Amino acid sequence: MRPSRRLLRVLLAWTALGFVLFALRIVDAQSTASADMLNNTGGLADAHSLWWLCSAFLAMAMLWDFLRHRRFWKLSVVRELPHSLALGVSAQVRLEVRNGYNFPVRLDVTEMYPDNIQARDLPVSLELGPVSSRTINYPVLPIRRGEAHFGLTCLRVTTRWGLWQKQSCVGETETVKVYPNFAPIANSASIGLEHQIAQLGVHLQQRRGEGSDFHQLREFREGDSLRQIDWKATARSRKPISREYQDERDQDIVFLLDCGRRLRAKDDHISHFDHALNALLLTSYVALRQGDAVGLMSFAGEQRWLSPLKGPARINTILNQLYDLHSSTDTSDYLQAAEQFLARSRKRALVILITNAREEDVEDLAAASQLLAKKHIVMVANLRDVYLDEMLERRVSNFNSALSYCGIVDHTRRRRRVLAKLQSMGTIMTDSLPQHLHIDLVNEYFKLKRSGRL
Structure with missing residues (x-):
């Protein structure tokens, strides 16, 4: 319990009035004025006595207001959180504040929200009528993945006469998971896969009934090749029948996710590591929908392993495996990661290494890459810093900017040599801006599927 601003203002004004009366009495007592002045002195004495009497009444009012509101146990709060939160996506938290007393209550409401959440519009001031409730909604913005622990709800209640404020914490602690932003997939779950991919900007090569796995027999259509015709079925049905094939299924796709210090960089409010996670999840979703199995291994930080799993529903397993995984300050050891993967995986797979490699x-x-390529198909998805492209597009206006430009050009050339060397060894390379990594990964995945290399 602490004094309210109203009480502090009253006490300050009342104390100032007391000092004024006391000062006037001292001046009058030292005066050698006439009888009229003496009468005025008596009036000041009466005013001073009245001040003390009113002070006693004020003290009793303060004590009574304090004692009768030492507890507000009939105030309660029920919090309603979303089932889960997505990184960088705003959401609403709902609070229902209930007053069980038969008199109105004025209070301020705030929350003990976690560090990985930004909350706005708090605290909230409101007045509840007798035996009533009120709903509060405030926006939250997740800024870091993982578990978000919401503490108790704090109430600062003003007593009925407004002289004191009682602070108490009510409700329950709750935890909600903050996942990577998977909204583009969740929002389009009911749309066909080909249409979803087209919306993302992925360009698929149109083919009619070609692939490596037999799918079905159907009537011959214009554009079908002669080698697709099933002559036995054609003879039986007395009309042209074509075989339709589909891309081979039941392949293993394994991601090697670099959690090292290079992926801690940020070009916007989302780090390169979070962009890599989003791309991994999108490509996993597409591969699972295509009938392939998806697994992953993280390195250069917290090491996690998930054996390849099949079925579109397995995307939830992958999400729960990755939602609280973060980048570290460790240096990436690619050779050690390759050896650890080979010790765990026996079946031939497409291994996608997501990193930010330098010269x-x-x-x-x-x-x-050479070690992995002995048994697997290797793809290195390399992230490119946005500032490199921005610096190359800036106008050179002075000597310092010219030096910066030359340095960026030299760095870019050396970086290209690294990519060219890896490509010459047979490694599939993508060099992507963080915001475009998901599109490039899905594009390369479909190229490999349709080339028959998987």
């Missing part, structure tokens, strides 16, 4: 990493990355 000094080329030897280690090349050795890891």
Whole structure:
């Protein structure tokens, strides 16, 4: 319990009035004025006595207001959180504040929200009528993945006479998971896969009934090749029948996710690591919908392993495996990661290594790629810093900007040499801006599927 601003203002004004009366009495007592002045002195004495009497009444009012509202146990709060939150996506938290007393209550409401959440419009001031409730909604913005622990709800209640404020914490602690932003997939779950991919900007090569796995027999259509015709079925039905094939299914796709210090960089409010996670999840979803199995292994930080799983519903398993995984300050050891993966995986797979490699990493990355390529198809998805492209587009206006431009050009050339060396060894390479990584990964995945290399 603490004094309210109203009480502090009253006490300040009342104390100032007391000092004024006391000062006037001292001045009058030292005066050698006439009888009229003496009468005025007596009036000041009466005013001073009245001040003390009113002070006693004020003290009793303060004590009574304090004692009768030491507890507000009939105030309660029920919090309603979303089932889960997505990184960088605003959501609403609902609070229902209930007053069980037969008199109105004025209070301020705020929350003990977690560090990985930004909350706005708090605290909220409101007045509840007798035996009533009120609903509050405030927006939250997740800024970091993982578990978000919401503490108790804090109430600062003003007593009926407005002289004191009682602070108490009510409700329950709750936890909600903050996942990577998977909204583009969740929002289009009911749309066909081909249409979803087209919306993302992925370009698929149109083919009619071609692939490596037999799918079905159907009537011959214009554009079908002669080698697709099933002559036995054609003879039986007395009309042209074509075989339709589909891309081979039941392949393993395994992601090697670099959690090292290079992926901690940020070009916007989302880090390169979070962009890599989003791309991994989208490509996993597409591969699962295509009938392939998806697994993953993280390295250069917290190590996690998930054996390849099949079925579109397995995307939830992958989400729960990754939602609280974060980048570290460790240096990436590609060769060690390749050795650990080979010790765990026996079946041939498409291995997609997501990283941000520099010139000094080329030897280690090349050795890891060669080791993996003995048994698997290897793809290195390399992230490119946005500022490199921005610096190359800036106008050179002075000597310092010219030096910066030359440095960026030299860095870009050396980076291209790294990519060219890996490509010459047979490694599939993508060099993507973080915001475009998901499109490039899905494009390369479909190219491999339709080339028959998987």
